[in-house]
Amino acid sequence: MTATTTTAFDSGARTQNPWVKLYILLAIAVGLTLYSIGVGAIRVPVWETVQTVFGVGSGKFDYIIQQYRMPRIAMAWIVGTGLAVSGTMIQGVIRNPLASPEIIGITAGAGLASAVLLLGMPEVSVQFLPFVSFLGGLIAAALVYVLAFKRGISPARLALVGIAVSAVFTSGIDYLMTSFPVQLDLALIWLAGSLWARSWEQCIAIAPWILIMFVGCLMMAHKLDVLALGDEQAIGLGVRVEPTRLLALAMAVALAGASVAVCGTIGFVGLMAPHMARRLVGGQHHILLPTAALVGTLLVLIADTLGRIISPPVEVPAGVITSIVGGPYFIYLLYRHRGW
Amino acid sequence: MANTTNSVSTRRVSRRLPYLKAFVISFLLLIIGLLLSTTIGAVEGINAKVFFLSLVQYDGSIEHLIMRTLRMPRAALGALVGANLAIAGLLMQGISRNPLASPGIFGVNAGASLFVALTFTGVYGAAATDASSITLPFVGPLGIVPVAFLGAAFGGVLVYFLGGVASGRVNPVRLVLAGVAVSTLLASLMKGAIILRDDQTDSIVFWLAGAVDGSDWNDVRTILPWTIVGLGTTVYLAVSLNLLALGEDVAVGLGRNIHVIRAIGGLGIICVAGSAVAVAGPITFVGLIVPHICRRLIGVDHRVLLALAPLLGATMMVYSDILARFIAYPFESPAGIVTALVGGPYFLYLTQRTRID
């Protein structure tokens, strides 16, 4: 395969030196990470910040820097990567740049499961939330896959069924919200997607999974490239289309499910990140995946940082900000998109 | 245009109900529904007899007052909202020639409810410090309707163009994708507004599910003219829609101006869907499934559909509203929950039957 291969929906990016772009992106992400550590409701002097990060500060800001800002920023890296890589896989499989983890029911499934827990069973500890939410996403995605399966998976049908299942699940969320208003605030914040008060424990619990699946996705990069050429071509090139598709989708579901499980539904990241990455480095998955991961990280990081500094001490959930940015971007995408 | 391969058609059903039979049955169902709706409620002992007596021999008693000022407007509003949504769905599916088009999917509901919700939360019209100081359904029906229209138009037009209807790139999935994205965007904006304004969370969430429970004759007066406008639009467009169903080139060949049809239809949709959202909140799935049920019953002729769809829409809504009362009896639950519970699975079923290339 050569670097000039175009995929079904390659937006014609200049791909002369994608690795340079990747490293530049990485530098930006690291820079933003540092910046984000430095800002928030409480002003911490720059030098103090640096010292505290390395554990040699006065100790006055240890909690704010080490236990509050750093874990949530680490979480931004984790879920940004998770959502973006998931989105890339899904777009690769559905062969439509407009697809995203939201489309195949993960978000609605996770949302409904969390709503059931938060609203319908208020006596159950919220510690179970990530698990329940992950399970919900998984079940929804499986349901979508089964319902969409008709002698193989047609990408368009997958999208359509995904939307229908999401619509049904969303009605379920509505029902719970109107019937059990006591816990409403909690549920709303959860459903809006936020990195508020995430801990190192949560990061450590989820990071290995995201990492492993990310590596797994990278190992599938070549197959995804071939799949992007169309089913016939792929079969011609010796790729077993259906199993590959299933595996890629499973990875995507696990990635998005895990991300949503810890942070709620941070919307549009899984949609925007792959697309921006594709414009930067082209459609080849071995570079597209890491680039998308970085773009996703950047998006979540920016949203979270903004949310913290807009009107402190009140925080705007990151998911609200990504949606406000992501919605118009999607509209722009759709406007340009010529396929189905 | 290769739309026949690209677009979607639900399988024709060979045996159809004769028109008259379909109408009589739906009409009877609606009448029974209206009777049930006006005789089931928190205050007991209000039966069909009260219904008739309050009409012919009104005596101002509590029973008669409840019948005339609470239950009748509620039933009537339910019927009108259902009719409006069905008309909206019918027009949308006709114009876009897309079986999945409906106010919910087209972003019309989302747009209207965002605008109305922003009115509630006081974000829209930033000068307002208190939600109530702007407009409220009962205070100034004329206040909230334009807001809802604006929102409906905003969401609908966005999806219409993005979904490729305007440019003839008719594809059901694309349209649905566009609708979902626009709805998601509008819904997140709304969530943001709700989260940032703490006090009114419950009220907005209840409103967002869609309900007709607290309605009065003002609401009925608000929506009725638009229902008539909607009916007029369908009557005017019926033949054009029939031609359009054969293909755009056929319609053009027979001297129809596609753009005019779309513009008039679009305005009609905004009127019916916007006014329905203004009085009842974003009720989902009625606009989607009622036209399908009608086509299964009596076929694809819009001249007949335009009468049956509102009738069935009204029926569905009235029964949903009745069922909603039993969710937390004797207290209220939004009727939109029931329509979603019924409509959601039907939507799934439709996607199973929809042919996609």
Added chain:
Amino acid sequence: MSRKKYFFKRLSILGLISFLVAIPLTSVQAGKVIKHEMGETTVPDNPQRIVVLEFSFVDALAAVGITPVGVADDNKGEGALIPEIASKLGEWTPVGARKQPSLEVVSSLNPDLIIADLKRHEAIVGELNGIAPTIVLRGLQGTYEDNVASMSVIGEALGLSDQMEKRIAEHRSTIEALAAKVPASESRTVLPAVVWADGFNAHASSSYTGELLEKIGFKNAIQSAPGKPYATMTLENLIAIDPDVIFLMKYSDVTIVDGWKSNPLWNVLKAVKNNQIHVVRTTLWAKFRGMIAAEIIAADAIKLLY
């Protein structure tokens, strides 16, 4: 291009991504063990800098004359509190919304005790404990008796048990004295309700306000099971229940009730006929729980009814 080269590049990226390391730091100091809704926490003997994340706990602190250093006030400042309590307090710092307090600000206040609400803050108790010893109580969700029990725990945590128990005893006698003003023959039913532009939400007998009013001798018009404290109502529901007295907690200037007033049925209601519809202070009746608030609510109710 060789695929091997890519593989190493991939590896280098992965290495860079996973560069963050945790530095957990916690210390335990001497103090007393407090039992609360989420287990036991060791709290300093005489905490001085207390952050409270729900209104009812502000009430508890004010009851024993303590000013919290931080209050989750929903960004409303003094306006979030009732004046009777605000006047008892000194300076405090807002720490954000109750549902999403800014832990940065909480931490910057160097608290030595945090009082959190079970339902709102259960998920972040780990974080809060990282800042300062945290006790978790039922504020938002509890019944009247739960609330009084919480006060006891707070007293213990503050190291002011004697003072708090005294205050609780005082509170009990105040409520009893108020209850004594209500004749045993009082047969009127009451219905407190939150009203907004488009809705009427009744607080039934198992709600905090409902329970408090029952305590002083007013039967709630809706006898509800525990855990079902609220009911969404229409005008017809209201007519069916027909309470003798209605307390309205208004969330907006114009409410659904203003629309109902133009309906002749409105005048059928006993509460309307007897002029027993009372608009009460929303912040006090609908958002505050605690001894001070309860005493004022009870006194207000009696004043309005006799």
